[in-house]
Structures are given as C-alpha cells and as structure tokens.
Amino acid sequence: MLDRKTKVRVFMRTMLVQACWNFENMQSVGFLYSVLPGLEKIYDGEPDKIKAAARRHIEFFNTHPYFSSHIAAMALAFEEKIQKGEVDPSAVNSAKVGLMGSLGAIGDSFFWGSLKPFVSLVSVLAALINPYLGIALLLFTYNYFHLRLRIDGFNKSLSSPNGIYQYLKQSNFAEKSEYIRAMVMIFLGVYLGFFISRILPSDQKIIFTVMQFSVSVGLIVALEFVYRKIAATSEIVVFSAMFVILISLIMG
Amino acid sequence: MMELSLTTKVAALILLSGLIYLDRVAVVQMMIHRPIAVAVITGALFNRLPECTAVGVLLEMLWVSRLPVGASVPPDDTGAALFGTVAIAYLSFVREVGFADIALVGSVSVFIGEIGREMDILVRRLNGKISRYAIAGVELGDLGTVSSCLYASIVLWFVAGVILSFSWIVLGIVAGKFLIPGIPGTIIAPFQVMFLIIPATGAVSVYQHCRVSKKSAVFHMSLASGAIVFMIIEMGVF
Numbered sequence: 411m412l413d414r415k416t417k418v419r420v421f422m423r424t425m426l427v428q429a430c431w432n433f434e435n436m437q438s439v440g441f442l443y444s445v446l447p448g449l450e451k452i453y454d455g456e457p458d459k460i461k462a463a464a465r466r467h468i469e470f471f472n473t474h475p476y477f478s479s480h481i482a483a484m485a486l487a488f489e490e491k492i493q494k495g496e497v498d499p500s501a502v503n504s505a506k507v508g509l510m511g512s513l514g515a516i517g518d519s520f521f522w523g524s525l526k527p528f529v530s531l532v533s534v535l536a537a538l539i540n541p542y543l544g545i546a547l548l549l550f551t552y553n554y555f556h557l558r559l560r561i562d563g564f565n566k567s568l569s570s571p572n573g574i575y576q577y578l579k580q581s582n583f584a585e586k587s588e589y590i591r592a593m594v595m596i597f598l599g600v601y602l603g604f605f606i607s608r609i610l611p612s613d614q615k616i617i618f619t620v621m622q623f624s625v626s627v628g629l630i631v632a633l634e635f636v637y638r639k640i641a642a643t644s645e646i647v648v649f650s651a652m653f654v655i656l657i658s659l660i661m662g
Numbered sequence: 663m664m665e666l667s668l669t670t671k672v673a674a675l676i677l678l679s680g681l682i683y684l685d686r687v688a689v690v691q692m693m694i695h696r697p698i699a700v701a702v703i704t705g706a707l708f709n710r711l712p713e714c715t716a717v718g719v720l721l722e723m724l725w726v727s728r729l730p731v732g733a734s735v736p737p738d739d740t741g742a743a744l745f746g747t748v749a750i751a752y753l754s755f756v757r758e759v760g761f762a763d764i765a766l767v768g769s770v771s772v773f774i775g776e777i778g779r780e781m782d783i784l785v786r787r788l789n790g791k792i793s794r795y796a797i798a799g800v801e802l803g804d805l806g807t808v809s810s811c812l813y814a815s816i817v818l819w820f821v822a823g824v825i826l827s828f829s830w831i832v833l834g835i836v837a838g839k840f841l842i843p844g845i846p847g848t849i850i851a852p853f854q855v856m857f858l859i860i861p862a863t864g865a866v867s868v869y870q871h872c873r874v875s876k877k878s879a880v881f882h883m884s885l886a887s888g889a890i891v892f893m894i895i896e897m898g899v900f
Contacts, residue, residue: 429815430789432792433786434793434794446809461803465800476691522728523872524872534719534722537702541712542702545699549692549693591877594872595880595881598869599887599888607889608761629859633859643725647859651770654852654855
C-alpha cells in the first residue's frame with residue numbers, strides 16, 4: 411500500500427501532466443512523471459522492476475488533464491497487483507488505453523463544454539457588478555469543483571483497479587452536464603440581453619427601441635446561421651470588423 | 663502605500679503574465695489565464711478596472727467555448743486579453759474611452775489571439791524533441807531524465823509566455839498611446855456594433871455546442887427577458 415506522502419506526491423504531480431505536451435506522445439512524459447514516486451514505492455529496492463514499470467508508462471498517453479489523476483491512481487492500483495503477481499503487466503496498459511479515450515470525451519463534455527462556460531458566464535455577470543467579485547467567483551467556483559472531482563476520483567481509483575469504474579458509475583457526469591448546460595443556456599440569454607440593452611439608446615421613442623431590439627435579435631439569429639456553416643469564432647469577428655471598417659469608409 | 667512607476671508596473675505585468683501563461687497548458691489549469699482574470703489583474707495594476715474589465719468580458723465571452731480537444735490548439739486568449747487591456751488602459755490615459763473604443767480594441771485582440779496560437783504550436787513541437795530525450799533516458803534506465811525533461815518543458819513554456827507577454831504588452835502600449843488616438847472618430851464609431859457581435863459570436867458557438875433539451879426556447883426566452891430587464895434598469899425605472 412502507498413503511504414500518504416507518496417499519494418500526495420503523485421496527486422500533486424498529476425497537476426503537471428501536460429507540462430511536456432507534444433504532438434508525438436502527448437502527455438506520456440507527464441504521466442510517467444506523475445506515477446514515478448508511486449512506482450518507486452511499490453517496487454522499493456527492485457530497480458529493474460522500477461525501470462520495467464517506467465517503460466510501460468512512457469507509452470503514448472492522452473486524456474482530459476483533470477482525469478489524469480484518476481488514471482494515474484488506477485495505474486498504481488494495477489502496479490500493486492502486478493508486484494504481487496496477481497495481474498499480468500500488460501493489463502495496466504490495456505486499462506489505460508481503454509479509459510483515456512472515454513475519460514477524455516467525458517472531461518471535454520463536462521469540464522470544457524459545461525462547467526467552464528457556466529462558471530465563465532456567472533463570473534462575467536458578477537464582474538459587471540464588481541470585477542473582483544467576478545474573478546473570485548471564477549477561481550473559487552471552478553477550482554472547488556475541479557479539485558474536488560480530482561481528489562475524490564484519485565482516492566477512489568487508488569483503492570482497487572476497478573475503483574475508477576465504480577467512481578464513474580456513481581458520478582453520473584452525463585446527467586450533471588445536462589443540468590449545467592441548461593443553466594448555461596439561461597445565463598447566455600441573460601448575458602446577451604445585457605449587451606443588447608447596452609447598445610440601444612434609452613432616450614428614444616419606445617417604437618424605435620423595439621425596432622432596434624428586433625434588429626439585434628435578428629443579428630444574433632444570423633450569427634447562429636453563419637456559425638453553423640463555418641464554425642470559427644475568430645474568423646467571424648475578423649470579417650465583421652473588416653465589414654464595419656468598409657461600411658464606415660463608404661459612409662465617409 | 664508607495665505608488666509604483668508605470669515602467670515597474672509593466673515589468674511586473676510581463677513577469678506575472680509569464681506565470682499566468684503556465685496555467686494555460688503546462689501547470690494545473692486553474693483558469694487564472696482566462697481573459698476576465700487577466701483583465702482584472704491588468705486593470706488593478708494600471709488603476710483602470712472598468713475599462714480593462716470591459717475588454718476582458720468581451721474576450722471571455724468570445725472564447726467561452728474554446729475547446730482544447732486532442733491535438734487542436736485554441737487561440738491565445740491570454741495574449742489577446744493582455745494586448746487588449748494594456749491598449750485600453752493606455753488609451754484611457756490619453757482620452758476618455760467609449761464602447762466603440764472597447765469594441766475596436768476587442769476586435770484587434772482577436773488577431774493577437776490567432777498569432778499567439780502559433781507560439782503555442784511551436785512550444786508543443788519543441789516539447790516533442792524534449793520528450794524524445796525523456797523516452798531515450800527511460801529506455802537506457804535513467805529515470806532522472808523524466809524529471810529533468812519535464813522541468814525543461816516548464817521553463818520553455820515560461821520563457822515563451824514571457825516573450826509573448828512582452829510582445830503583446832509593448833504592442834498594446836503602442837496601440838493605446840499612439841495608434842488608436844490617431845484614428846478618426848468616424849472610423850471608430852461604427853465599431854459599437856462589434857460590442858454586440860463579439861459576445862454574440864461566442865454565445866452562438868456555445869449554443870451550437872450545447873446539446874440540451876428545449877435549448878432554443880430557453881435561450882431566446884432568457885435573451886428577451888434579460889434585454890427587457892436591463893433596458894428597464896437602464897431607463898432608470900427602479
């Protein structure tokens with residue numbers, strides 16, 4: 411069994427899993443760096459076995475960075491079984507390969523596709539009231555969820571080679587993502603409503619305000635259509651800016 | 663409290679940004695690199711919080727659904743925010759800034775984000791060479807090379823971050839102090855529409871990526887009610 415100090419070292423090192431990210435082996439160096447203290451502890455006094463285990467973990471690796479803690483813990487749980495002779499050494503890489511793709515997809519959908527937009531929108535709305543409140547909300551809320559999930563997943567995945575599967579089953583990321591996305595849609599609408607209210611002059615007749623409001627909503631619908639076709643945010647902004655310059659030059 | 667000179671503040675921001683750049687990919691990813699966070703830091707440093715936050719809000723919203731999936735490298739939103747906030751802070755030292763100025767700076771920052779992405783790609787390619795050393799070390803049984811190579815990569819990310827920060831901050835100072843004040847008001851004024859287009863583009867990207875039931879109804883209802891409530895507040899009814 412790994413002691414507490416080694417567990418903390420491995421967990422902290424998973425924070426650097428992307429430090430040597432590259433197009434060839436992606437996170438492989440970062441992953442080996444993370445599990446190395448655990449391997450040294452498991453195969454204490456057997457340098458050849460440590461080297462053999464290190465060779466197993468320098469293979470291609472890529473997953474969502476926040477789930478690397480879970481996979482590192484699972485790999486160490488496997489290594490303990492390998493050391494006892496209960497599992498074949500090839501099993502750890504099969505489990506890693508099987509999990510890294512699915513956890514990558516779950517992480518992209520949950521963290522990048524749901525939690526990050528939600529926390530961004532909330533913090534942006536808060537920043538409009540007070541910038542410091544915005545940044546505090548962003549850092550506190552996001553990191554609370556991300557670190558809590560990492561710590562929980564790490565501990566449960568370390569318990570046994572199957573711990574990670576039980577953890578994923580209990581966590582129900584798909585349902586959580588659905589709730590967060592519904593909230594994202596609400597905040598997104600409110601947020602855009604704020605921008606529309608900002609660009610509409612408030613000192614004119616109500617009929618003009620309604621007309622300009624309709625034009626703004628029409629513009630958003632048009633953007634939805636354009637984005638569906640080209641799906642590139644930066645390009646849309648660049649072309650819009652060029653169009654604005656062109657119009658302002660024509661209008662003199 | 664002792665007031666720091668502008669040069670000291672710029673130097674501090676360059677070093678701090680180098681560390682912030684580490685948060686983008688290499689270390690933890692605790693979101694300190696997001697445009698809104700960078701904007702608040704720059705705004706606090708230059709004592710121009712409202713102006714810098716406005717730029718940060720625009721850029722945060724534009725890249726809100728930025729997805730670093732697999733090998734895809736997203737735009738450098740940290741660099742874009744650095745350039746935009748420094749430019750708007752320096753512009754506000756020259757003259758009063760309006761929505762159109764903020765939208766103009768926000769639009770130019772998008773270019774910066776795209777250029778910064780190339781540096782990110784370069785660092786990842788250099789990391790490829792570093793990783794080959796690490797793999798060779800492991801094959802030879804020298805496990806110490808793993809830590810050395812990883813720390814070398816962190817230093818590489820930091821140096822790249824400092825170079826980018828320096829470039830964008832200097833460019834931001836030049837744009838805010840000399841270039842934008844020279845642009846005629848007739849050119850800048852129509853940029854007010856970009857104040858809606860930039861966040862709306864980010865919003866539609868989230869809208870397209872989000873798969874949730876009745877999303878169209880929820881989104882458009884929130885939009886209409888949000889706009890009405892904020893307009894009523896703007897008119898001073900409350």
